[in-house]
Amino acid sequence: MSIKTRMIKERVYFFLSYVSVGITLFILGSIIFYTFINGFRSWNLDFFLLPESSPLDPRQGIAHAIQGSVIVSFTAAALATPISILAAIYLSEYASDKIRGYISNILEIMASIPSIVVGIITYLLFVEPLRTFSAFAGSMALTIMMIPYMTRVCEDTFLSIGKEYREAGLALGLHKWKVSTYIVLRMGMRGIITGFALAFGRIFGETAPLLFTALGSRTFFTGFLNPVSSITLLIYEYSKSPFETWINIAWGAAALLMIIILFINILIRFVVGKRI
Amino acid sequence: MVIIIVIIFSIFFVELVSNSLYAFLKAGLTIIVGSTWNPVKEIYGGLPFIYGTLYTSILALIIAVPLSLGVAIASSELLPSSITNVLNPVIEMMAAIPSIIYGMWALFVLGPILRIYIEPFLSSTLGFLPLFRGPITGLGYLNAAIVLSIMILPIISSLMREAIGMVPKEIEELTLALGGTRWEAIKMKIHVAKLGILGGMVLGFSRAVGETMAILLVIGNKPSITLSLFSSGATIATVIANEYPEAIINPLHASALTSLALILFVISVTINVIFIRYIRSKIGVEI
Numbered sequence: 001m002s003i004k005t006r007m008i009k010e011r012v013y014f015f016l017s018y019v020s021v022g023i024t025l026f027i028l029g030s031i032i033f034y035t036f037i038n039g040f041r042s043w044n045l046d047f048f049l050l051p052e053s054s055p056l057d058p059r060q061g062i063a064h065a066i067q068g069s070v071i072v073s074f075t076a077a078a079l080a081t082p083i084s085i086l087a088a089i090y091l092s093e094y095a096s097d098k099i100r101g102y103i104s105n106i107l108e109i110m111a112s113i114p115s116i117v118v119g120i121i122t123y124l125l126f127v128e129p130l131r132t133f134s135a136f137a138g139s140m141a142l143t144i145m146m147i148p149y150m151t152r153v154c155e156d157t158f159l160s161i162g163k164e165y166r167e168a169g170l171a172l173g174l175h176k177w178k179v180s181t182y183i184v185l186r187m188g189m190r191g192i193i194t195g196f197a198l199a200f201g202r203i204f205g206e207t208a209p210l211l212f213t214a215l216g217s218r219t220f221f222t223g224f225l226n227p228v229s230s231i232t233l234l235i236y237e238y239s240k241s242p243f244e245t246w247i248n249i250a251w252g253a254a255a256l257l258m259i260i261i262l263f264i265n266i267l268i269r270f271v272v273g274k275r276i
Numbered sequence: 277m278v279i280i281i282v283i284i285f286s287i288f289f290v291e292l293v294s295n296s297l298y299a300f301l302k303a304g305l306t307i308i309v310g311s312t313w314n315p316v317k318e319i320y321g322g323l324p325f326i327y328g329t330l331y332t333s334i335l336a337l338i339i340a341v342p343l344s345l346g347v348a349i350a351s352s353e354l355l356p357s358s359i360t361n362v363l364n365p366v367i368e369m370m371a372a373i374p375s376i377i378y379g380m381w382a383l384f385v386l387g388p389i390l391r392i393y394i395e396p397f398l399s400s401t402l403g404f405l406p407l408f409r410g411p412i413t414g415l416g417y418l419n420a421a422i423v424l425s426i427m428i429l430p431i432i433s434s435l436m437r438e439a440i441g442m443v444p445k446e447i448e449e450l451t452l453a454l455g456g457t458r459w460e461a462i463k464m465k466i467h468v469a470k471l472g473i474l475g476g477m478v479l480g481f482s483r484a485v486g487e488t489m490a491i492l493l494v495i496g497n498k499p500s501i502t503l504s505l506f507s508s509g510a511t512i513a514t515v516i517a518n519e520y521p522e523a524i525i526n527p528l529h530a531s532a533l534t535s536l537a538l539i540l541f542v543i544s545v546t547i548n549v550i551f552i553r554y555i556r557s558k559i560g561v562e563i
Contacts, residue, residue, distance in 0.1 A: 010459035017354060020346025021363070024433075027426055028370050031381045038384075087281055105549065106285050112548035113288075113541060114486025116513045120520065120537045124291045147281065198372075205374025208488040208513070212520050232376045232489075239380050239493055247384075254377050265372045269365050 032258065039255020042248040052218045052229075055243035062253050064220045068228040071221055072135055072214055073204045076142035081196060084147050085185075088154035093166075093180045104152075111148040115208040118144050123212045135221065135228035138214025142203040150199040157191025158184050194268055201264040205257060207232035231257050296535030302528060307535050313499045315519065320532035322512070324499035326539065328417075329511040332491065333484035335421035340429045341477055345466075347429070348436035353462050364434070371430040378490040382423040387414035387494060390422075395506055410506035413496070418505040420491040427490055428480035435479060439472025440465055475555040482547040486540065488513040512540040 046061045053060035091100050113121075122141040127133055161184055169179040185192075207230075210216075215227040216237060222228075231253050238250035299307055303320050310321020347367065351360045391414030402408045410416075443465040451461040466473065496508025497518055510518075516533050523529035 006457050006460070010457045013459050014354060017346040017350040020343045021350045021355075023343060024347055024367060024370075024429060025363075028366070030385065031373065031377065034381060034385050035377060083280060103281065106282060109545050109549060110281075110285055110288075112482065112486075112544050114488070114513060114544055116486070116488040116516050117292075117537045117541050120516065120534060121288045121291055123520070124295055124534070125287065144284070147284075151281070201372060205372075205376070207374070207376045208517060211517055215521075232374060235376050235380060236489065236493070239383060250380065254380055257374055258377060261372055261374060262369065265369050 035251065035254050035258050038248070038251035039258075040252075042252035043255070047249070047252055051220055052234075055241070055245050058245065060245075060249070062231065062234055062249060062256075064217065065229040065231045065234040065253065066256075067221050068135070068214065068217070069204065069230040069232070072138045072210070072228060072230055073142060073200065075135075075139035075224075076146055076203055077196070077200050079139065079143045080146035080150060080199070084150035084195075084199075085154055085192060087147075087151045088158055089180050089184065091151070091155050092158035093176070093184060104155075107148040107151055110144075111152070115145065115206060116211075119209040119211055119213060122209065127213060130225065132225055133213065133215035133227040134225045135214055136224040138210045138228065138230070139224075141209035141213045142206060145206060145209055146199045146203050149202065150195050153195030153198065154188065154192055157188040157195065160191075161187050197264050197268050201261050204264075205232060205261055207236055211236075292534065292538045292541060296531055296538045299528060299531035299535045303532065307532060308539065311501060313515075315523070315526070315529050315532075318528060320528070322532070322536050322539065324501050325510055325512045325515050325536060327501045328495070328499070328509040329485055329513070329540070329543075332417060332420045332424055332495070332509070332511055333481055335417065335505075336424035336428060336484045337477060337481055339421060339425035340432055340480060343425070344429050344433035344436055344476070344480075345473070347433040348440060349462060349466075351433075352437045352440045353458075353465075364437070367430050368434055369430075370426070375427065375487060375489040378423050378427055379493045382419055382490065383415075383493040386419055386422060390414040390419055399506070406503045407505050410502075410504035412506055413508075415494050416496050416504075416506050416508045420495040420509070420511075421505075423490045423494065424484045424487060427487060428483050431483060432476045432480040435476030436469075436473050439469040439476065442472065443468045471555055478547060478551050478555065482544050485547070486513060486544045488517050492517050512536045516540075 046059050048061055048066070049063050050059060050061035051064035052062075087103075091103055095103065118141055122137055122144065126137040126140050130137070165183050165187065166179050169183045170176070174182070210230055210233055214230060214233065216233040217227045217229045235250045235253050235257070238246040238253070241247065299320060303310070307320055307322045308326070309323055310319070311323045312319050312321045313324060351363055351367075355363065391412060395412045395414065395418070398408045399412060447464050447468055448461040451464045452458070456464070491511065492514045495510060495514055497510050497514055498508040499510045499515070500507055502509075516537055520530070520533050523533050
């Protein structure tokens, strides 16, 4: 091959490479553009303050879904966060290498369970015995999604803290649990917050685990043992519906969800400034 | 707390297995190899869904891998760091967008584009291939594969970028010193990084296999074993999402769906754990 054809080949491949970046950014741009353009159109005061009404009623909103999402996700976060942090402390400070290996495998397997399968498992565990779809079951599904991810992030953070700090603590005569809580936990706070925010962003946008646990509802939250709506469930239901009003509301809900997720991610990346 | 995690995990597994047992006992291997799925007649053959899952995921890989490789090469080799410092987080942010938003975009934006422009064009020019025959609706395997490929692109490209970035600088310098062009140097690097690149593809594939919401709205939800890209289909995840709420009243139907969930669970866990462990042990790094 002459040098000329080789140079031309180089040009062609470099060009293709730039083109793939272009295509990717174009698609991302298109997703964000359409969500916001279509979404902002349906934003008004009613949209944020009123619950669902008949598809013919122009005055309705997604307040019930926002409330449901917040309740279900925060309950899940409140359950998953202490478990994850304590498990991570145990794994990084107390467990032997062998046990850590086993548990890491189990966490990895848990993280790789498809979300729809988590939905079925939660249904079998919490919906069938209680004989009702419920906000509680929805929270449990999201808790299950959150634990492996957050434990892993926290464990990585704790393991990255230098051994010297722990030794310094022990040399001062601290108990091991004090080293864990006062030194490791405090130093890892940034990592914990990052892990929490990313995990929370992830479960906040989940739909599949909620399909047969929280189920969805047309009204505001009525108790943990009753079905509840969420922003994602509402987007799914309304997108399937034949009604123009509801499809527009679904776009509005998608725009809101997108803003929340992007906000969490941008905050993590540029304010906390740590990449996980 | 760790004990809790272990217990939770064992409970999951036992629940899945015990609830799918009924269907396995009643229908036997039909659940895996039977090609008819008709809950009304109590025939539960899961093959169309297994086929649909693998078909969409493979198609998604075919679309996503060249694009991801291009993005990975551009961001690790070609573009200046002032651009990649923005580009990489932006592409990684794609992975954070909830799948239901991808699904909505696919239904209302991609679907019409495919129906009006792309599918008529494909069927009139390449219609002699079985791939491009069938009704033009904008929904079906092609749409699902495109959305899936977009969703798995960020993870594949960032793993590829890391793999290429870990290749020692000497490889590139050697190729250049021997009179190679820059492209040839990059090709050498890709060759050295091929296991890591393969790891990215495998992880992307396992994401695609378990994805539900992005394709639920666009795949058409009709079990079919066909090569046609325009045809409606269904995957394990979509059939569960669609039928489970109604299946609850019929124990056999519910159990058949649970056993499909078990199959999906086994597929994704196998890919994730065994294969990635193999690649990781070969290249000796975290991916």
